[in-house]
Amino acid sequence: MKARSSDKHLSKPSDMNTALKIAEDSDGLFSDDDGILPSLKVSLADKVADYLREAIFRGKIAPGEQLREVPLSKVMGISRGPIRDAMNRLEREGLVTIPRNGRTIVARLTQEDFDEVYSLRLGLERVAMQYTIRNATPADLGEMQQIVNVMVEAVNRGISEKDAADLDLHFHDVLYQASCHKRLQSVWADLRPQIYIFLLSRNVADSDFRIQMTRHQEIVDVIRARDEAQALQVIETHLQVAYNRISKTYK
Amino acid sequence: MKARSSDKHLSKPSDMNTALKIAEDSDGLFSDDDGILPSLKVSLADKVADYLREAIFRGKIAPGEQLREVPLSKVMGISRGPIRDAMNRLEREGLVTIPRNGRTIVARLTQEDFDEVYSLRLGLERVAMQYTIRNATPADLGEMQQIVNVMVEAVNRGISEKDAADLDLHFHDVLYQASCHKRLQSVWADLRPQIYIFLLSRNVADSDFRIQMTRHQEIVDVIRARDEAQALQVIETHLQVAYNRISKTYK
DNA sequence: AATACTAAAATTGTTAACAATTGACAGTTG
DNA sequence: CAACTGTCAATTGTTAACAATTTTAGTATT
Numbered sequence: 255m256k257a258r259s260s261d262k263h264l265s266k267p268s269d270m271n272t273a274l275k276i277a278e279d280s281d282g283l284f285s286d287d288d289g290i291l292p293s294l295k296v297s298l299a300d301k302v303a304d305y306l307r308e309a310i311f312r313g314k315i316a317p318g319e320q321l322r323e324v325p326l327s328k329v330m331g332i333s334r335g336p337i338r339d340a341m342n343r344l345e346r347e348g349l350v351t352i353p354r355n356g357r358t359i360v361a362r363l364t365q366e367d368f369d370e371v372y373s374l375r376l377g378l379e380r381v382a383m384q385y386t387i388r389n390a391t392p393a394d395l396g397e398m399q400q401i402v403n404v405m406v407e408a409v410n411r412g413i414s415e416k417d418a419a420d421l422d423l424h425f426h427d428v429l430y431q432a433s434c435h436k437r438l439q440s441v442w443a444d445l446r447p448q449i450y451i452f453l454l455s456r457n458v459a460d461s462d463f464r465i466q467m468t469r470h471q472e473i474v475d476v477i478r479a480r481d482e483a484q485a486l487q488v489i490e491t492h493l494q495v496a497y498n499r500i501s502k503t504y505k
Numbered sequence: 506m507k508a509r510s511s512d513k514h515l516s517k518p519s520d521m522n523t524a525l526k527i528a529e530d531s532d533g534l535f536s537d538d539d540g541i542l543p544s545l546k547v548s549l550a551d552k553v554a555d556y557l558r559e560a561i562f563r564g565k566i567a568p569g570e571q572l573r574e575v576p577l578s579k580v581m582g583i584s585r586g587p588i589r590d591a592m593n594r595l596e597r598e599g600l601v602t603i604p605r606n607g608r609t610i611v612a613r614l615t616q617e618d619f620d621e622v623y624s625l626r627l628g629l630e631r632v633a634m635q636y637t638i639r640n641a642t643p644a645d646l647g648e649m650q651q652i653v654n655v656m657v658e659a660v661n662r663g664i665s666e667k668d669a670a671d672l673d674l675h676f677h678d679v680l681y682q683a684s685c686h687k688r689l690q691s692v693w694a695d696l697r698p699q700i701y702i703f704l705l706s707r708n709v710a711d712s713d714f715r716i717q718m719t720r721h722q723e724i725v726d727v728i729r730a731r732d733e734a735q736a737l738q739v740i741e742t743h744l745q746v747a748y749n750r751i752s753k754t755y756k
Numbered sequence: 757a758a759t760a761c762t763a764a765a766a767t768t769g770t771t772a773a774c775a776a777t778t779g780a781c782a783g784t785t786g
Numbered sequence: 787c788a789a790c791t792g793t794c795a796a797t798t799g800t801t802a803a804c805a806a807t808t809t810t811a812g813t814a815t816t
Contacts, residue, residue, distance in 0.1 A: 295807090297769075322797070333771040335586075338798085342593065348688070355778060356798050370688045373632050381628035437599070437621045441692055546777090548799075573767065584801040589768085606808060607768050760815075769806065776799065785790075 273325030275314055279305070284330045298332055299339035306340060307447060310349050310360060311454060317362040321350065347447045363451055365504045371448050372497045378441055379426070379493060383477070383485045385433035390477050394432035398474045401425045405467045418467055419453035425470050432477075456500040466496055524576030526565055530556070535581045549583055550590035557591060558698060561600050561611060562705065568613040572601065598698045614702055616755045622699050623748045629692055630677070630744060634728070634736045636684035641728055645683035649725045652676045656718045669718055670704035676721050683728075707751040717747055 284301055309315045321341060323334040330337070341358045344350045348367075350358050361367075386394075405421050413421075423446060430442045469492055476485045535552055560566045572592060574585040581588070592609045595601045599618075601609050612618075637645075656672050664672075674697060681693045720743055727736045 299769090320797095324797070327771095334798085335770055339593070342590075346597065357778085358798095370686055373636070373686070374629075374688045374692070377628040377632035378625075380631075381624050385624070435621055435624065437625050437696075441625070445688075550799090571767095575767070578801095585768085586800055608808085609768095758816085760813100762811100762813085764809100764811080766809070767807080769804105771804075772802095774799105774801075776797100778795105778797070780793100780795080782793085783791085786788090 271325070272315055272319050272321060273329045276305075276309065276326065277329040279309070279314075284332050297339075298336035299343065302326075302330065302332070302337055302340035303343040306344060307347070307349060310344075311447075311450060315360055317360050319360045321358040321360065347444050349447055349451075363448060365501075367448070368452055368500065368504070371445065371452065372493065372500075375445060375449065376490065376493045376497075378438060378445070379429075379489050380486055382430055382433045382435065382438050382442075383489045384482060385435045385438065386429055387477055387480050387482055387485055389434040390432040394428060395474065395478055397428050398425060398432075398470075398477070401428065402468075402470045402474055405470060409464045409467050413464065413467070416454060418464070419450055422453060422467065422470075423450055425473075429473070429477075452500060456503045462499055466499060469495070522576070523566055523570050523572060524580045527556075527560065527577065528580040530560070530565075535583050548590075549587035550594065553577075553581065553583075553588055553591035554594040557595060558598070558600060561595075562698075562701060566611055568611050570611045572609040572611065598695050600698055600702075614699060616752075618699070619703055619751065619755070622696060622703065623744065623751075626696060626700065627741065627744045627748075629689060629696070630680075630740050631737055633681055633684045633686065633689050633693070634740045635733060636686045636689065637680055638728055638731050638733050638736050640685040641683040645679060646725065646729055648679050649676060649683070649721075649728070652679065653719075653721045653725055656721060660715045660718050664715065664718070667705060669715070670701055673704060673718065673721075674701055676724075680724070680728075703751060707754045713750055717750060720746065 283305060284298060306315065306321065315321070323337050323341075326337050327334045341350060341352065345352050345358070348363075348371075349361055351361050352358050363371075401421060401424055405425070408417060408421065426442070427446075430439050433439070472488050473492060476488045534556060535549060557566065557572065566572070574588050574592075577588050578585045592601060592603065596603050596609070599614075599622075600612055602612050603609050614622075652672060652675055656676075659668060659672065677693070678697075681690050684690070723739050724743060727739045
């Protein structure tokens with residue numbers, strides 16, 4: 255019986271035991287005392303969510319895999335409570351789905367998901383631009399410009415898909431920060447991980463991402479000019495180009 | 506010592522014991538078996554969240570009050586776990602804030618919050634309109650028209666502020682439903698309770714809400730016509746008028 | 757009166773155990 | 787073979803208790 259169970263277990267690579275994979279990484283990640291200031295202590299749930307999120311980004315945990323509380327709590331050496339909280343956090347970010355049966359499944363992001371993510375993103379970033387134009391400080395603008403400079407230099411030197419995605423989203427992080435609109439920031443925080451996944455997987459398939467990197471200068475310029483009508487145009491174009499670029503990789 | 510504590514306790518009406526207020530309502534709300542199909546069984550956390558959300562809407566629990574797990578679990582007759590989950594749910598909806606110290610405080614919604622909610626709402630509903638125009642079925646349109654008919658009739662007969670708010674949001678619920686855009690629906694579900702609170706409190710202060718009710722017919726018509734450019738214009742105007750109307754009540 | 761310190765109470769974070777639900781599997785029936 | 791049923795293991799939901807953190811109250815000092 256155990257042999258049969260094992261055979262079935264190995265018949266689907268996507269069913270490889272998630273907890274075993276995580277056990278490879280779990281060298282005291284969760285049980286150590288961080289030695290940081292108590293008021294900045296990071297909760298176990300946050301640590302677990304951060305770990306799982308990264309594991310999903312790296313492909314260590316694949317779409318369709320189920321995240322089970324009990325095995326995870328064993329390999330992480332913590333109780334199930336914080337794991338539950340972490341999984342609720344990941345659900346909010348769209349990285350997992352928790353259907354009616356309560357099981358937590360890593361999300362498969364389809365082309366339809368992509369369409370939703372980018373249409374929602376456009377709706378958000380239009381509002382963000384309106385607020386950023388109003389609220390961006392010279393420091394914000396300086397930070398955005400710095401990121402663009404790093405982008406341009408990196409593209410010239412040769413840049414990996416991951417670094418491109420990191421810089422791209424970091425730029426938009428600062429844009430949202432500059433908007434001083436807490437709710438926008440919150441929705442962005444929830445949407446960002448899905449966008450990252452799309453960028454990571456789709457940049458591999460599309461060599462034009464480097465061209466897209468350099469377009470961020472337009473955004474900085476139009477914010478600096480505080481020109482709202484132009485700003486909306488620029489962000490729409492920016493995201494539409496990104497949308498089209500990634501969309502092509504689904505064909 | 507106990508007498509002094511009691512004196513201090515009564516010195517701030519907003520500090521009246523939240524759990525005592527909830528005890529008035531908690532006649533088996535949470536511990537009863539619903540007798541519904543098992544597959545449709547509502548979790549305790551959902552029940553608690555629903556109850557607390559309504560209590561906040563009714564003003565039974567006031568902005569600034571702290572929701573404490575232990576007293577709540579005692580009066581509700583359940584453990585703290587589901588209460589924690591419920592409070593996390595309410596945080597997501599912006600009804601409570603959970604600062605760094607972990608305490609859960611019912612949110613005070615300021616004019617700035619109002620500004621954020623409505624700007625975000627506009628960004629979302631533009632996207633929703635684009636999708637609804639594409640995806641609305643005759644049944645969706647029929648449902649929206651039915652709600653508008655009820656609105657018009659109710660305004661003519663005389664309608665309470667609460668009923669107006671209920672109908673208003675129900676109309677937009679259907680709009681989002683018709684969009685077939687899951688992420689939009691999810692963000693709307695999180696934003697909706699805050700909008701409801703603004704409508705409830707501000708409708709009292711502004712007698713023009715009845716005029717606003719009747720403007721929903723325009724939305725139905727433009728969706729029916731599948732005219733996207735016009736649709737964006739209509740929803741912007743609709744929300745701008747609503748924004749202006751409520752904004753005035755802050756002066 | 758204002759500030760600082762300390763201890764205790766209050767509150768939240770986490771854990772382990774029990775309860776309830778879901779899924780997998782074997783056997784039976786048509 | 788497909789569909790159904792029953793059993794049991796797996797998994798999640800909830801609870802009570804312990805651990806850690808934050809707040810409050812009381813006292814001493816300036």
